[in-house]
Amino acid sequence: xxxxxxxxxxxLVFIVCALALLGLLKNTLGLGGPPAPVAKRFLTDRELAxxxxxxxxxxxxxxxxxxxxxxxxxxxxxxxRKVSHADRNSFSQKIADFVVQDRTSGAIVALIEVDDYxxxxxxxxxxDAMTARAGYTTIRIPGRTTPTLSNVxxxxxxxxxxxxxxxxxAIAERQASHA
Numbered sequence: 001x002x003x004x005x006x007x008x009x010x011x012l013v014f015i016v017c018a019l020a021l022l023g024l025l026k027n028t029l030g031l032g033g034p035p036a037p038v039a040k041r042f043l044t045d046r047e048l049a050x051x052x053x054x055x056x057x058x059x060x061x062x063x064x065x066x067x068x069x070x071x072x073x074x075x076x077x078x079x080x081r082k083v084s085h086a087d088r089n090s091f092s093q094k095i096a097d098f099v100v101q102d103r104t105s106g107a108i109v110a111l112i113e114v115d116d117y118x119x120x121x122x123x124x125x126x127x128d129a130m131t132a133r134a135g136y137t138t139i140r141i142p143g144r145t146t147p148t149l150s151n152v153x154x155x156x157x158x159x160x161x162x163x164x165x166x167x168x169x170a171i172a173e174r175q176a177s178h179a
Contacts, residue, residue, distance in 0.1 A: 052147075
């Protein structure tokens with residue numbers, strides 16, 4: 001019998017077996033591909049308290065939390081230009097803290113942003129201009145505002161008074177029809 005150890009054939013068999021074993025271990029231990037996602041907290045304590053206050057102040061409306069801008073905006077079609085993923089990516093991953101929706105018509109009444117330490121005034125202004133071009137009113141609740149009914153009602157004043165935005169008119173009309 002010929003001796004297999006030390007031959008090029010033995011080295012090749014060893015490498016193939018080692019690679020196959022490594023592949024099995026990577027799959028078994030979760031080392032291959034992206035890591036498995038883990039759950040994260042949906043709302044901070046402050047956001048949850050704000051949501052409770054907003055829902056109490058606007059009972060005739062649906063309030064949706066953590067809505068992707070991709071659900072609210074779309075890239076406009078332009079003659080002679082294809083819509084690209086880059087166009088959509090400029091907004092689709094951004095998140096609106098809260099979206100206020102009229103229960104009857106389904107119309108979006110306003111976007112509510114609860115600012116905190118992570119907010120940047122320049123980026124927020126660009127973002128608000130983008131949503132305004134799409135026809136949305138954005139209400140920003142400053143980071144220093146505690147989530148009490150009184151403070152949130154004051155922050156939402158542009159929505160609650162008819163002389164305010166189009167969203168305010170929709171809310172005023174809706175409240176008048178329930179009176």
